[in-house]
Amino acid sequence: MGVFFKRVIAILKYYIPLQAMGLIFSILLAISEIASPMVSKYCIDEVIPGNSMEKLYLGIGVFVIVCTMQPILGYLCGMIFLRLKEKISLNLKNQVFSKIVHAPINFYDKTYEGHIISRILNDGNAAASFLSSFMTGFLQNLILLIMIIAAMLYLSVKITVIVLTFFIIYYIIYYLVSRRFRNLSMILQKNYDMECTAITQTINSIDTLKSYMLEEEKISHYNELLKKCYKDNIKIGTLSMLVNNLTSIVRIISLSLIYGIGSISVMKGESSVGDIIAIGLYFQMFTGPFMGLLQNATNIQKNIPIFDRLYEYLNMKTEKLDQEEGGRLEGDIILDNISFSYEKDSYALKNINMKIKSRTITAITGTSGSGKSSLIKIIAGFYNNFTGQIIFSGRNMKEMCLKDIRRNIGYVSQNVELFNISLKDNIRCGDKKVSDKDIINICRRLQIHDKIISLPKGYESIVNERINLSGGEIQRIGIARALIKKPSILILDEPTASLDTDNEAAVAEILQEIKKECTVIVVSHRHSTIEMADKVITLHKGEVYEEKPFYENLSKDHVEAII
Known part of the structure; x- marks a missing residue:
């Protein structure tokens, strides 16, 4: 894991200005999202009971400003991360391609053409997508999560502690299940290699294939490969759906507890209706960054084998074309x-x-x-x-x-x-x-x-x-x-x-x-x-x-x- 993070940092250090800009807009986006439930609480607890048109205009005005800022800031964040992804993809693919071009001939003697194509295109794109969102996305989710928990604790310590307890239990289950993602991800990448190789070999040898009437045999071989891909994709898809549905169950239970315990608290005069509605809104916001952090953890497991495959090429010894001028080789x-x-x-x-x-x-x-x-x-x-x-x-x-x-x-x-x-x-x-x-x-x-x-x-x-x-x-x-x-x-x-x-x-x-x-x-x-x-x-x-x-x-x- 330490080697993986060293590789990630080694690549991302060249894009610090772009990441910093993305982080700033991400924090502003998080603040605008945090403000929405508080405005709702203000309208419910202050505006409606007070029958004040002045407070109503103020509440609606703030709410419109906050809600309008969210898509604007979201668009700016998206554009920054898009540029970051494409720059990383461009440079990473170029580095791998450069290594391949400068590789010694014996590298090509033992490496399939399809495998090389897969490393540049599939692994290069996957790594770029991960890197473009990992550091800034991780910090954005973490900051938003801290702000949400702080706001929920401010409104009701008891409800917040109960909800967080459920999510801690959920995280433990999630961690145990998601450990399988790493091995499955490696299998999927190898499947893609074999698929690329099968296609390129078929195209390159199409004359021989037709001459010996091997069409059906090749189709059968490719079909068997697709069946294996199908089974492995079903495995990782089933695992993903299990995790997603487990999230839905935890979300439903938590919302039921919030509104159930919250209603009792309102009846006892310990909380206001606005407090409970705000906590409910914060909780619905909570699941996004929480799942984002968990997804980051899953993505790490998925991308470790991808980075291993890329760095197998990036660390490869290449031919050295020195600049020495030795004249023509005229002799025997x-x-x-x-x-x-x-x-x-x-x-x-x-x-x-x-x-x-x-x-x-x-x-x-x-x-x-x-x-x-x-x-x-x-x-x-x-x-x-x-x-x-x-x-x-x-x-x-x-x-x-x-x-x-x-x-x-x-x-x-x-x-x-x-x-x-x-x-x-x-x-x-x-x-x-x-x-x-x-x-x-x-x-x-x-x-x-x-x-x-x-x-x-x-x-x-x-x-x-x-x-x-x-x-x-x-x-x-x-x-x-x-x-x-x-x-x-x-x-x-x-x-x-x-x-x-x-x-x-x-x-x-x-x-x-x-x-x-x-x-x-x-x-x-x-x-x-x-x-x-x-x-x-x-x-x-x-x-x-x-x-x-x-x-x-x-x-x-x-x-x-x-x-």
Whole structure:
């Protein structure tokens, strides 16, 4: 619980001026609400018996002013808390998103896409809603409750003590019941994670799903998940209704006692009718802030798991992109006894030793699962939890800043993802130094220029579902994006997999030109791509199986396997 409040304070301390303003208006609202029953008592005990029109006008005037102030102050409080909520939501989501973007690649290897979306949207909104009302709402309810109890004690100590005794008993029961909210809240958040994951996985794999006629199976799986959500929602809903109905019972009993004991007190001349009516009105006001405080306690239990989930991301170690400038990595790349594993006791790469000469094309091939993608991702600086050394131009990779590595390496993944921005900005990829002329030239070299200018807005076309680009065209845009940064090292994962024969030959020709400017590393199974390489390295079960200086020297068996 102490950790939870430290987290709450750490976030709220940046919004003290807004909270202070909300608290001031909340206190004014509480005072205006407290005044209403006293005005009613004045009218009943003073105005009516005295037949005084002057007192009547005064009482009605004060009552109108007090009642008019309540919605005005309520509106101002609502606007302040709305702004507070949206500011917290904006900053909190931005912090979590920033952490996710800067997270190392291995975070994505073990985290479902749906879980990430749920943390940002669902947990971010829930935490913001809680934080925006917690501190100020708690103080507002507490101040109003103290004022109400003081007013009730002033009017009748005996009635107030009896009523408070019932509410203390009710609070004990409420506390025992509400302890279950924390566990149920965690279950609901996990259910939301699974629901998001099920939806995103279904959408992302819709082709496979339809190809294997898995529609009904997926629907059945999602239906089972919804049934679980239904049962858990019923549990927490039943618990909430139990608490609410228990409140109604206590409220009815308390009101009966107030008017019953109050009537006897009036008959004995110990209290006036106005006193009892005022106490009744105060009691009806009492249940609001009292339940508000109890709801705060329940919300704490509900939000502890939400904050745990958010801070799991907020406390996550991220990649550090230092500002060091180390120049271009023009020399050879040496891998010295590299071993790497995603999980303990299961090596993806083992004892890799190789030398990649500067300004050559090195093809890496092998069966599926042999470690090809793992190897190029380590060279690209995506993973640093490997053993051994990688030497770039005489510099140890682990002693270099990550920004320097990323600046020197152009990486093209097998499945190129384009951002929802213009094609020109997709190729420029944030580098403002790249001119439009540079972009057009590289696209002409990759034979994608004609396709782009045929689009209604040409290079300004926004990437979305309506842009008709083939897989090969998207692949070439990805290659253009890598080449435009003029890297020292170019890494391509199956760059020609989606290209036809003509475009494949064009890319191969470009790579032959590019190797004059940078070192090229290609993962491929394609005959033509491997044939153009200066060296071919074959991996098998995470180890170097065969390494030959050029295609013709490969073993006959391996040539047949490639073909």
